[in-house]
Amino acid sequence: MDYGIKIWGNYDYLIEDGKVVINEGNRPALIDIVKDVREQGFKGPVLFRFPHIMKKHVNALFNKFNKYIKDYEYGGTFYSVFPLKVNQYPNFVTYLMKQTKGKRYGLEAGSKPELIIAMSYVNEGTPIVVNGFKDKEMISLGFISAKMGQNITLTIEGLNELETILEVAKEMGEPYPNIGLRIKLHSSGIGIWAKSGGINSKFGLTSVELVEALKLLKDSKMIDYLTMIHFHIGSQISEISPVKKALREAGNIYAELYKMGAKSLKRIDIGGGLAVEYSQHKLQHSINYTLDEYASDVVFLLKMIANNKNVPEPDIFIEAGRFVAASHAVLIVPVLELFSQEYNEQKLCLKEVNPPLIEELYELYNTINEKNAIEYLHDSLDHMESLLTLFDLGYIDLIDRSNTEVLVHLIIRKAINFLKNKNLSELRDIQDMIQERYLLNFSIFQSLPDYWGLGQTFPVMPLDKLDITPTRSASLWDITCDSDGEIAFDSTKPLFLHDVDLKKEDYFLGFFLVGAYQETLGMEHNLFTHPTEFVVTFDEEGNYVLNDVIEAQNILDILDDLDYDVKDIERRLKQRIEDSELIPDDEKKEVIGSLYLVLSENSYLKTVAGSRN
Known part of the structure; x- marks a missing residue:
């Protein structure tokens, strides 16, 4: 799947060997540049300029x-x-x-x-x-x-x-x-x-x-x-x-x-x-x-x-500012979590005697195949609605509700796997009802303000696995504490991503054409600031060179921009640790050191349970 790169890419970006590459020099893959900067210790979202x-x-x-x-x-x-x-x-x-x-x-x-x-x-x-x-x-x-x-x-x-x-x-x-x-x-x-x-x-x-x-x-x-x-x-x-x-x-x-x-x-x-052509769809x-x-x-x-x-x-x-600036910048965002992955067979807590609808769900899960996948998927969704109603009325308990959620998600995953080689429109009809939620380590308000404020869409795609058919209809969630920090699945402009195990591998999305207005209009909602940026040039041999890194602001710099007296903040925190009776005296110095380490970092997430990012 090429994510419409031939429509919006303008030959600035191409796909080779299942990866997005830069059409310059030796055509490096974006995923390789990302791995390079992460090995240097830069986590969270990054912005590349070309x-x-x-x-x-x-x-x-x-x-x-x-x-x-x-x-x-x-x-x-x-x-x-x-x-x-x-x-x-x-x-x-x-x-x-x-x-x-x-x-x-x-x-x-x-x-x-x-x-x-x-x-x-x-x-x-x-x-x-x-x-x-x-x-x-x-x-x-x-x-x-x-x-x-x-x-x-x-x-x-x-x-x-x-x-x-x-x-x-x-x-x-x-x-x-x-x-x-x-x-x-x-x-x-x-x-x-x-x-x-x-x-x-x-x-x-x-x-x-x-x-x-x-x-x-x-x-x-x-x-x-x-x-x-x-x-x-x-x-x-x-x-x-x-x-x-x-x-x-x-x-x-x-x-x-x-x-x-x-x-x-x-x-x-x-x-x-x-x-500028922002569309990914013909x-x-x-x-x-x-x-x-x-x-x-x-x-x-x-x-x-x-x-x-x-x-x-x-x-x-x-x-012509937008025409010149939009294509030069790419925002790279790590995926922190796929929300459905918390539902696996190990989470099932089936009883010796289960409600009949749960027994039926379990039967659907064990007998689903390519021929009956659509029918069984619809049946499972109907059963879930009925079981959730029974829970609200007090007829089933929390364990039953948990088993319901796990079984339905397991059925969904099986159904999608059976149907992944079918006609995409058939798969889309199903997934319009069921989206995977991808938690991304960035802020829409900071890095894509025109999406939030104006509904402007930007081309988005994985950096690799492009030789593998994506099977999950994707809703994208940022890490801000705001319900507007979401790019919802839209069946008229569908985004399909891969079902990856984030405990075993990283998965990155690239947002393209973000070089015009997005940085200047970005807001520090929840105090998430401009991502770390790199300028990527090419030497005479065609190899890429990383230049002029500007790191994302650390927490103290962010607070200083808001006119807080950061020295006063440091003094207050240190004093409260020293005054705390809950911290042994011989540990207070270590706690203060841990605090200062956090204050010296940016506000993006370093890790989430179940994720390697």
């Missing part, structure tokens, strides 16, 4: 747009900036800048800290675009950037920001940053991020405000610094038609502003929204267009509008 995938996706952007610029004899130039809100983590940003040297690839910032990151790490000569609401201090940072010789554009979200720019220009003098105008389009995107565009969107200038902005710039003799217009109609735009509609509207606004005297206006920033694709179609439509439409309006063809800026 810089070569960042580079591949940036190259794809430039190759496609430059192809159509050449094919259509387009007069403008292609640029791209990465919006830092998508992933601000240093092991992403610094490697992205290394991988894109020599390209017209810069950074976009939407806050003061992001602007400081952009000013510090952007490659020389590449653009910085500043979006979002700004105060005088943030605008002053833009002027400082210009004085550093950087190619920076401050995009205006409201007329008050333009007035502040004019004020700071008088105070700080030349050189000035470039000025952009964010336009409020009537067009909007689709899906859960559609409100990013449209006439009622949070950002941008109306037509009336655009005319007023142009007048302010002319009156202040700053019109020559207006170089860009910008729009954004939403993230993860699944269809191409809203993009084309927005381009027509924005292209005409650009042409009109140019004709009204903005002769330095030469750039259109079309924002983000270039979608009939449920996330997008209905390709990068090739997207680039062709953008270049063709802007050329057509510019030619029809008799204005220069503008440079094209794009902020």
